[in-house]
Amino acid sequence: MYGVCGCCGALRPRYKRLVDNIFPEDPEDGLVKANMEKLTFYALSAPEKLDRIGAYLSERLSRDVARHRYGYVCIAMEALDQLLMACHCQSINLFVESFLKMVRKLLESDKPSLQILGTNSMFYSFFVKFANIEEDTPSYHRSYDFFVSRFSEMCHSSYEDPDIRTKIRMAGIKGLQGVVRKTVNDELQANIWDPQHMDKIVPSLLFNLQSGERTESRSPSPLQASEKEKESPVDLTERCFRELLGRAAYGNIKNAVTPVLMHLDNHSLWEGKTFAVRCFKIIMYSIQSQHSHLVIQQLLGHLDANSKNSATVRAGIVEVLLEAAAIAASGSVGPTVLEVFNTLLRQLRLSVDYELTGSYDGSTNIGTKIIKAHEERQLQEAVIRTIGCSFANTLPTYQRSEVMLFIMGKIPVPGVHPALPSTGSGPEGTRMIQIMLLKSLVQVTAGFQTTNMLTALPSSFIEPLLSFSLTEDPEVRLLVLQILLSLIDRHDNTPKFSNISIISDISVLKLKVDKCSRQDNLFMKKHGQQLYRHIYLGCKEESSGRQHYETLFALLGLLSVELANEEVVVDLIRLALALQDLALSTDEAMPVFNRCAVHALAAAYLNLICQLTTVPAFCQHIHEVIEVRQKESPYLLPEDVFIDNPKLPSSLEKVEGDVLFLQSKITEVLGGSGYNTERLATPYIPQYTDEDRLSKRKSIGETISLQVEVESRNSPEKEERTPAEEITFETLKNAIVDSVGMEEQERERRRQVVEKFQKAPFEEIAAHCGARATLLQSKLNQIFEITIRPPPSPSGTISSGYGQSQSRSVPIYEMKFPDLCVY
Numbered sequence: 131m132y133g134v135c136g137c138c139g140a141l142r143p144r145y146k147r148l149v150d151n152i153f154p155e156d157p158e159d160g161l162v163k164a165n166m167e168k169l170t171f172y173a174l175s176a177p178e179k180l181d182r183i184g185a186y187l188s189e190r191l192s193r194d195v196a197r198h199r200y201g202y203v204c205i206a207m208e209a210l211d212q213l214l215m216a217c218h219c220q221s222i223n224l225f226v227e228s229f230l231k232m233v234r235k236l237l238e239s240d241k242p243s244l245q246i247l248g249t250n251s252m253f254y255s256f257f258v259k260f261a262n263i264e265e266d267t268p269s270y271h272r273s274y275d276f277f278v279s280r281f282s283e284m285c286h287s288s289y290e291d292p293d294i295r296t297k298i299r300m301a302g303i304k305g306l307q308g309v310v311r312k313t314v315n316d317e318l319q320a321n322i323w324d325p326q327h328m329d330k331i332v333p334s335l336l337f338n339l340q341s342g343e344r345t346e347s348r349s350p351s352p353l354q355a356s357e358k359e360k361e362s363p364v365d366l367t368e369r370c371f372r373e374l375l376g377r378a379a380y381g382n383i384k385n386a387v388t389p390v391l392m393h394l395d396n397h398s399l400w401e402g403k404t405f406a407v408r409c410f411k412i413i414m415y416s417i418q419s420q421h422s423h424l425v426i427q428q429l430l431g432h433l434d435a436n437s438k439n440s441a442t443v444r445a446g447i448v449e450v451l452l453e454a455a456a457i458a459a460s461g462s463v464g465p466t467v468l469e470v471f472n473t474l475l476r477q478l479r480l481s482v483d484y485e486l487t488g489s490y491d492g493s494t495n496i497g498t499k500i501i502k503a504h505e506e507r508q509l510q511e512a513v514i515r516t517i518g519c520s521f522a523n524t525l526p527t528y529q530r531s532e533v534m535l536f537i538m539g540k541i542p543v544p545g546v547h548p549a550l551p552s553t554g555s556g557p558e559g560t561r562m563i564q565i566m567l568l569k570s571l572v573q574v575t576a577g578f579q580t581t582n583m584l585t586a587l588p589s590s591f592i593e594p595l596l597s598f599s600l601t602e603d604p605e606v607r608l609l610v611l612q613i614l615l616s617l618i619d620r621h622d623n624t625p626k627f628s629n630i631s632i633i634s635d636i637s638v639l640k641l642k643v644d645k646c647s648r649q650d651n652l653f654m655k656k657h658g659q660q661l662y663r664h665i666y667l668g669c670k671e672e673s674s675g676r677q678h679y680e681t682l683f684a685l686l687g688l689l690s691v692e693l694a695n696e697e698v699v700v701d702l703i704r705l706a707l708a709l710q711d712l713a714l715s716t717d718e719a720m721p722v723f724n725r726c727a728v729h730a731l732a733a734a735y736l737n738l739i740c741q742l743t744t745v746p747a748f749c750q751h752i753h754e755v756i757e758v759r760q761k762e763s764p765y766l767l768p769e770d771v772f773i774d775n776p777k778l779p780s781s782l783e784k785v786e787g788d789v790l791f792l793q794s795k796i797t798e799v800l801g802g803s804g805y806n807t808e809r810l811a812t813p814y815i816p817q818y819t820d821e822d823r824l825s826k827r828k829s830i831g832e833t834i835s836l837q838v839e840v841e842s843r844n845s846p847e848k849e850e851r852t853p854a855e856e857i858t859f860e861t862l863k864n865a866i867v868d869s870v871g872m873e874e875q876e877r878e879r880r881r882q883v884v885e886k887f888q889k890a891p892f893e894e895i896a897a898h899c900g901a902r903a904t905l906l907q908s909k910l911n912q913i914f915e916i917t918i919r920p921p922p923s924p925s926g927t928i929s930s931g932y933g934q935s936q937s938r939s940v941p942i943y944e945m946k947f948p949d950l951c952v953y
Contacts, residue, residue: 157201184228207251237280249301281305285334307370314377323382332389338367375416383424400446414457422458430473438490441505452516482562518573531586541567568609575616582649599664604673611681618688627684630734630768636741646695663816679727706732708814725782730768747799758788
């Protein structure tokens, strides 16, 4: 029957005759437009025939492809494109299936021209025109798995001719872009975000993005005259990648980013950093801002997974993390802020261990130890930059305070943090970790500003921080001073105190001075004495250098302009005079440079504070002493001390007379301006200090435990009840001797107790324990008698058996109430 209809054209179905008529005798003549219009009108008039038209066109195209009649193949695809764009009836689904079957046939061909033809037809006719049209009836059996795989394969084309290779790759990119557009928002279609699809799409895009960086991309010869097709594969790839990420919802971010991480791992692209940074910049700028923290979390997890990889790989991941976090909106790090910093600090600790031990926990070393140590140091600097520049600067003040406390709790302190895991690198590793974490704190506190320092900087942070300023390591002390400068400076005054010098008129510094608030007063009342003490002891350190003294001067200056009230000003002047006495003291074995530096520091600060107080007589005295020093002892001024080649005397024995600032004179002139003369006349003595033991300390832990012990013994509450005792050499000597004697007595007592329980008969031990139990029971009875008793009543009290007054319970009807209470 089919053969008969084929021979007799008049008996064939009309739709077949209309389809046959659009094909000319010579394929070079192209589509017969008049007959194409008839076919389109017929399809619109009889939409139920559309699926048969598509099936017949598909049959003809398959036959032409098999016979290598590529001209008719192009005509069939053009006819399909026009029908697809013209018809949007309910039966369009079956026609689409025929269209996709024809495109699949073209993509399976080995001819690049047919692959490109099928891709362009599918992209412009189906994806672009049809992507935004909702189908009335979903097609559950339609699958795009083949197209995803084939387009991904085209993206990796290695065809010999570079022009054709570029065309094939661009066709593959457009195909992937079309599949994403069609399926990404349609819940009834295949889920394009599944890992099986993302693992093909994302690496294909990254491959073309990367190839554009290796060689300068050339514009391909266009298949059409459209300007859009003249762009390079790199530009097209980037636009497609951005579009893909921009459509990603919250639950799809992980599936989209994981292939990126795997691609960078497989092709060793972390070490170059440039391409990896570019990829994640595209990701961070393309996804929705509220999803940024998901990318950050994936990068942190990947960093942990590569913790035993080479330092260059970890440094690349950290560099990418830095760039990604800088792009993230403020506060988008999410609720896991401490988790972020915990991961970075853990990597810092591991890097220090790797650098000092020279192995990745038993794995094979990569390169020589010298090169690896250099790479590890680069990694450490990258982690510190990431902690400060990217994360901390985007956090609000309250979260930054939490991060500062968190980092402070991670700093290893021997004897104070025994629960911390011991590093395999020994004391040197502990020291390096301390330095690295303090450098991280420097980054976190940079630009830190708060109106209430008392709540933003609690004692749990300030006290451990100040304890580090008592260490023998000069680098640690300098970092602590830099952190204090960042915390106190709220008006960017630190650069104005960068150099110690005698300034005749401080108005040139343009200092920003605000009135001290109530919160500032409370902060200084609570922590002021600690700050003064640590400044004093910092000046006393023999290992302090020029940078230390310059930072100490900046700290004194900031205290004067940021947190100073009248009481603080008096204490700071007393501190400066105490520093002068420290430099004059013969008991201290300070080098000549340190003595001259302390003299110069005191002179520069008194010159500053006298102009801030604006008391003319005070300023006159300070300037007179400075003028005498300029003539007789220039080595006591900063201009001759804090230079590259200090002009110092061989010894500093006799410093007296007019070159010294007089406490009595300063007290007199400031007393006339209303300052507390009694306090001014009292020499400053550091509180809660045991200088003999401090000078012999061996570790930070010993220093902190000493500070806690002494401060608990000399708390303000106890000071109010007991008069201050003068501390002299004899009292310190007696305290040491007494403590040694008490320790020996305690040891002897314990030995006797142990010996008694070992050698005494059982009856004696039982009687001893029974007596103790009876005594304990009697004490408990007394406590219960006092605490567990009837409520008091106005009817009087009775005497208890222990000589104490005890309330007697009286029935309420026997109680006598005042007349005013009775109605």
